Amino acid sequence: MLSSITIQDLFFFVLSSVIIFGAIMVVSSKNLIHSAINLILCLFSTAGLFILLNAEFVAIAQVMVYIGGVVVFMLFTIFLTTRLGEEHLEPLFKNKFFNGTILVMAACWVASFIPSVIDPERDQTFAQNASLTEVGARFLDLRESGFIVPFEVISVLILVAMIGAIAIAKNDNDPKNKDEVSN
Amino acid sequence: MAKEELAKNSLEALKNADQHPVGDVIRKYFSENFENEFIAHVFSSSSNILLSILVMTAFAGGTASFLIWLERKVCARMQVRLGPTRVGPFGLLQSIADGIKLVFKEMLRPKGADPFIFYLAPFLPATASFLVLAVIPFDKNIQVVDIDVGALYVIAVSGFGIFGILLGGWASNSKYSLLGAMRAGAQMISYEISVGLGLLLIVMLSGETSLREIVFSQYGTVNNWWIFKLPIFGIIAFILFLISSTAELNRGPFDLPEAESELSAGFHTEYSGITFSMFFLAEFINMFIAGAIGTTFFLGGFLPFTIGIEGFDNIMFMIPGWAWFFAKTYFIIFLFMWFRWSFPRPRIDQLMNLEWKFMLPANLLNIIIAGAFLTLGWLL
Numbered sequence: 001m002l003s004s005i006t007i008q009d010l011f012f013f014v015l016s017s018v019i020i021f022g023a024i025m026v027v028s029s030k031n032l033i034h035s036a037i038n039l040i041l042c043l044f045s046t047a048g049l050f051i052l053l054n055a056e057f058v059a060i061a062q063v064m065v066y067i068g069g070v071v072v073f074m075l076f077t078i079f080l081t082t083r084l085g086e087e088h089l090e091p092l093f094k095n096k097f098f099n100g101t102i103l104v105m106a107a108c109w110v111a112s113f114i115p116s117v118i119d120p121e122r123d124q125t126f127a128q129n130a131s132l133t134e135v136g137a138r139f140l141d142l143r144e145s146g147f148i149v150p151f152e153v154i155s156v157l158i159l160v161a162m163i164g165a166i167a168i169a170k171n172d173n174d175p176k177n178k179d180e181v182s183n
Numbered sequence: 184m185a186k187e188e189l190a191k192n193s194l195e196a197l198k199n200a201d202q203h204p205v206g207d208v209i210r211k212y213f214s215e216n217f218e219n220e221f222i223a224h225v226f227s228s229s230s231n232i233l234l235s236i237l238v239m240t241a242f243a244g245g246t247a248s249f250l251i252w253l254e255r256k257v258c259a260r261m262q263v264r265l266g267p268t269r270v271g272p273f274g275l276l277q278s279i280a281d282g283i284k285l286v287f288k289e290m291l292r293p294k295g296a297d298p299f300i301f302y303l304a305p306f307l308p309a310t311a312s313f314l315v316l317a318v319i320p321f322d323k324n325i326q327v328v329d330i331d332v333g334a335l336y337v338i339a340v341s342g343f344g345i346f347g348i349l350l351g352g353w354a355s356n357s358k359y360s361l362l363g364a365m366r367a368g369a370q371m372i373s374y375e376i377s378v379g380l381g382l383l384l385i386v387m388l389s390g391e392t393s394l395r396e397i398v399f400s401q402y403g404t405v406n407n408w409w410i411f412k413l414p415i416f417g418i419i420a421f422i423l424f425l426i427s428s429t430a431e432l433n434r435g436p437f438d439l440p441e442a443e444s445e446l447s448a449g450f451h452t453e454y455s456g457i458t459f460s461m462f463f464l465a466e467f468i469n470m471f472i473a474g475a476i477g478t479t480f481f482l483g484g485f486l487p488f489t490i491g492i493e494g495f496d497n498i499m500f501m502i503p504g505w506a507w508f509f510a511k512t513y514f515i516i517f518l519f520m521w522f523r524w525s526f527p528r529p530r531i532d533q534l535m536n537l538e539w540k541f542m543l544p545a546n547l548l549n550i551i552i553a554g555a556f557l558t559l560g561w562l563l
Contacts, residue, residue, distance in 0.1 A: 033300060033353070040346065060335045068342030072372065075349050079365065132332050132392050 011052055018045040032078045036071055043067050054129040192500045194402045197323050235327040239316050247467040248278035250516065254467075257520040288456035296356045296453070304351030305458040308465035311344035312472060319475045320395045322485045322504035333394040334386050337476060338379045341431075344465060345371045348433075348440070351462070352450035363449025366531060367433055367440030373538040377427035380546040384420055384553055385409050385480045388562070398484030404491045406563050408483040413553055414563060420549050421481045425518065427542060428473040430534070432466070435523035439531050474515035475508070482511045 022042030029035045043066045050059035139151050252267065252275060259266030267274030292301055315337055317327040330336055345368060352364020386392055388409060389400035401408050410417045430437040441449030451462045478484055485504030489496040529537070556562060 031297075033297070033350070037300065037303070037350070056330060056332050057335070060332050060339050064335065064339035064342065068339060068345075068375075072342075072345060072349070072368070075346075075353075076365075076368065079349070079353055079361070129331075132335075133390075 008052055012049070015045045015048045015052070018042075019049070033075070036074050036078065039074075040067055040071050043071070056129070057132055057135050192497070194399060197402070198399060235317070239313065239327065243313060243316060243464070243468050246471050247464045248282060250467040250470060251278040251281070251463075253516070254520055257517065258524050261521075261524040282460065285460040286457055290456040290458055291453070293356050293453050297354045300350050300354035302458065304347045304354060305454065305461035307347030307350070308344040309347075309461050309468070311340055311342075311347075312465050312468040314340045314343070315472050316468070318394055319472070320398055320479060320484055321508055325505060326395060329393055329395045332392050334382050334392045334397070334480075337394075338375070338382060341378075341469075341472070342375055344469065347462070347465070348450050351454065355450075355453035357453050359448070359452045360450050363440045363452070367450055370433065370437065370440060370534065371431055373535065374427045374430040374542075377423065377538060377542045377546050378431055380543075380550060381420055381424040381427065382476070382480060384546075384550050387550065388413060388553060388557060394479050394484075398479055398486060401483040401486060404489050405483075408481065408486075410481040412563050413556060414561065416549055416552055416556070417481070419545075420553075421477070423542060423546055423549065424477060424481065425515070427538075428477070429519060429522055430538070432469050432473055432519070434466075434470065434519060436526035436528050437534060438523075438528065439534060470516060470519055471512065474512040474519070477515045478508060478511040482515075484508060484511075 019042055022038045022045065025038035026035045026042060029038060043062060047059040047062040047067075050056075050062060138145070139147050142148055255277070256266040256274075267277035270276040270280050290302075292298060318330060318333045318336055320326040320329070348367045348371070349364050352360040352362075352367070355361070385397060389397050391397050391400055401412070406412060410421045413420070433440050441451070451459055454462060485508040487496075487499040487502060487504070487507050489499050
């Protein structure tokens with residue numbers, strides 16, 4: 001039994017336990033900063049899982065977008081809104097029966113996927129490693145297999161969000177911004 | 184054709200160079216004669232990794248202490264002083280003495296600081312720098328791992344170092360630290376964009392994302408280095424890269440996060456002993472990495488300085504690739520030090536204006552122009 005475990009399996013079990021541990025810590029920690037740090041751990045291990053699946057580009061994108069972007073943004077938000085050591089966070093829903101029902105339903109939904117995953121007749125070989133050139137060509141492919149429409153829609157969406165953020169932040173009419181230090 | 188001897192210094196000969204000359208010698212002494220197959224399997228898979236980690240740890244420590252000595256010497260010479268002279272020849276052992284002092288100092292934690300984050304934060308920037316060292320091609324056959332998405336990896340992982348600064352500044356529970364951390368965070372996030380765009384420009388031109396392949400795309404004479412191959416705009420791109428990486432390193436003249444006259448020491452005000460030295464170590468390794476990335480992307484990496492005359496080129500090829508790599512890297516590092524001790528520090532709003540109103544549009548414009556040059560075939 002022991003000799004049949006490859007190093008990939010070993011890494012898979014280590015990474016999945018880290019992800020589960022991190023995820024539990026994210027939701028159970030009362031300090032928001034600790035939650036954010038555990039989220040980093042969780043996302044980083046997920047990137048590790050992507051590397052095990054030979055999806056290097058997805059792993060790098062995971063680190064770049066989620067860790068380098070989303071969590072940094074979360075940290076800034078927490079720094080600007082909460083005080084150190086503040087642990088008076090109240091749960092949104094206090095009804096234990098309601099929360100328990102939701103949890104059990106979610107668990108059942110996840111468990112319904114288990115039979116299809118452990119099906120022994122399922123193709124269990126690792127995906128081939130796609131080079132970055134192939135990934136990029138697929139994104140800009142005009143044919144049916146390409147992803148040009150979602151790619152462009154996301155680009156426009158991000159542009160709109162950026163212009164909107166600048167418009168909100170600018171706020172020229174506010175008299176408080178008039179006495180700014182000029183260059 | 185296949186039997187034909189490859190020319191000694193041709194591109195194919197360099198690409199097919201023996202990949203593990205040092206590792207094979209060391210690995211020979213650790214033969215895999217284990218009773219248990221599983222342990223043998225794990226050992227053979229992990230011996231490369233362990234060896235690389237060992238070498239990179241020693242390299243990072245040595246480089247950081249050498250750079251601290253170099254910084255003090257360069258600073259002293261620019262101010263008509265001598266710098267460290269007492270410990271060892273030319274004061275070379277000064278950083279080691281300082282390191283020993285720092286290790287034995289007491290680690291102080293301010294009252295009310297969050298202990299977990301306070302002690303975790305110093306190790307994050309050092310981890311990020313370590314991870315980037317793994318993909319840097321020191322020579323044609325000296326590189327820990329050559330991943331396909333190397334350029335993106337460098338951008339992604341170097342963004343990881345920002346957490347140490349943000350968390351360290353916040354967990355110190357001091358206003359100076361928090362102000363320094365917020366400034367550092369804002370500055371690094373902003374200038375990361377410019378560094379990333381500068382690297383993506385070269386990725387676009389060479390069509391490669393592996394750092395080793397990017398170096399080989401500059402094979403030929405000195406005109407084939409990306410700084411000269413893209414006429415005029417290559418030099419502009421290099422200057423933009425130098426400015427933005429100086430700012431991303433939080434080095435002078437952009438050292439606002441630790442502006443001594445305003446914030447005492449910025450985000451590491453409350454750190455002492457080994458925790459402080461971890462921040463310091465990361466800062467100096469990051470400077471080496473910025474130099475190495477600049478060398479790899481713009482200055483031809485480990486390729487020698489050749490001008491197309493055969494006799495001259497052959498002499499240049501006799502100098503090993505790692506010597507060229509380190510010479511170019513230390514040239515860029517010297518430029519960083521030169522900046523630090525020559526320019527006054529801008530204000531924080533001037534710094535942000537420089538990035539968002541000048542550097543970012545300039546970089547985008549540069550990418551558009553380079554794309555036009557590439558399609559028109561105007562590369563040298």
